[in-house]
Amino acid sequence: MRAVWMTSRGGPEVLRYGEIAPPLLEAGQVRVAVKAVALNHLDVWVRKGIASPKLPLPHILGCDIAGVVESVGAGVRGVAPGDAVVVSPGISCGRCERCLGGQDNLCPEYQILGEHRWGGYAELVVVPAANILPKPARLSWLEAASLPLTFLTAWQMVVDKLQVRPGEDVLVMAAGAGVSVAAIQIAKLHGARVIATASSDEKLAQAKALGADEGVNYSHPDWYKEVRRLTGGKGADAVVDHTGAQYWEGVIKATAWGGRISLVGASSGYEATTPLSHIFYRQLSIFGSTMASKSRLFPILQFVAEGKLQPVVGATLPLSQAAEGHRLLEERRVFGKVVLEV
Missing domain, CATH: 3.90.180.10 (Medium-chain alcohol dehydrogenases, catalytic domain)
Known part of the structure; x- marks a missing residue:
């Protein structure tokens, strides 16, 4: 698949665009064909090594993803190939007291997509089925990708x-x-x-x-x-x-x-x-404060569907220009989200 990955830690120049092996699909997971991925300051911090400095390389950034379900793993229900979806970026064990109490962002095993595991600067991404929600029909792919993390x-x-x-x-x-x-x-x-x-x-x-x-x-x-x-x-x-x-x-x-x-x-x-x-x-x-429970994305998407909340896209670039997107973000030249089209 085409993707952008980090080769080392440093400035935007460490981001490389090319072909890399796609992620494998396992039971309970969903593979999404990425349509758009929005940038966050977290991407910059990971790239610089401020966040998760011991992360194995190469690494694919990207927390905020909208796309189409490409395939589903064994045991997945309620999600089917062809579904237009938004990906919730917080991943937890789903079994501990915090998760079962609706505080999954306090799970001891909590991870953020694009920080602790490969994210959405790519044509394909794999996530647990619990992280898949339907995309509001009124939103474009760019707008939908601008929603989740922020x-x-x-x-x-x-x-x-x-x-x-x-x-x-x-x-x-x-x-x-x-x-x-x-x-x-x-x-x-x-x-x-x-x-x-x-x-x-x-x-x-x-x-x-x-x-x-x-x-x-x-x-x-x-x-x-x-x-x-x-x-x-x-x-x-x-x-x-x-x-x-x-x-x-x-x-x-x-x-x-x-x-x-x-x-x-x-x-x-x-x-x-x-x-x-x-x-x-x-x-x-x-x-x-860090992130929120996955459950909070449900009222957010409902308010978005009703037109009461609206993501703001400040700049759009192709995936191959992810490094330029990082520069826009760091120089604070954009009001709203910088989004990469895949």
Whole structure:
């Protein structure tokens, strides 16, 4: 099959395009002919060796996949060749207490497609049958591939961790990122007033077109003061953040007394300074978050089918230009998802 794989760890130049043996199909698995695969910052972190640095090479990246079922393994029911599907990227054992309790993303054996096992930068991918869901008919392949990882991640942050309520002020950092695009819409769906930050006025305008009520350019040193001004001096009741060390102190200062912060990444660095007096004196709550239970993809897809949530495709490239897609992602030149057509 045609595919893009990592030959070593480093810059985009380590990605190679060519022919490689297809994955074998086993019992309980489904093989999908990939139509589109969306890029995530996780792909970049794995490529650089920041995430899963001991991963065997060669390795195929790609968490977010939409395609057509090519074949099914023994024992698979409810899925048939020809089905148009979306692939849920979180893979777990399905047997432990966490999995059976609906917290499969806390499974001790939890893996993410494209990080811990071969992903979707290829013509074919093999996944457990439990990771297959029907593609909403109203979406293109590109839009469908833009859904799973970012919308699952944002759903857990906004709904499960922060428990956003109608009328609350929700701050969404780095509005152009895939997780933030999803978080803006999910927060609005739950009745919040959304304040989005971005590094350019163009991205802020796009965030407002998506539903954000206010925009703040966080390239200014005292950007958090503008958040407080927009909330009458109070600050944000809840914060969706993945920006990392560079903005962390500002995020804390932009949060209201008794406010909540959900943290899902650290794009600008992991080593952040935390003013502890703000945490205990102002009684802030900080929630770490990674992915979400596979079950959360069901309501997400239902809202997408109803037109209440919409993935945003920012750039499209052929599979052979995956390296250029990584450059677009790292340079933050795109609002929404970068998607590869296969």
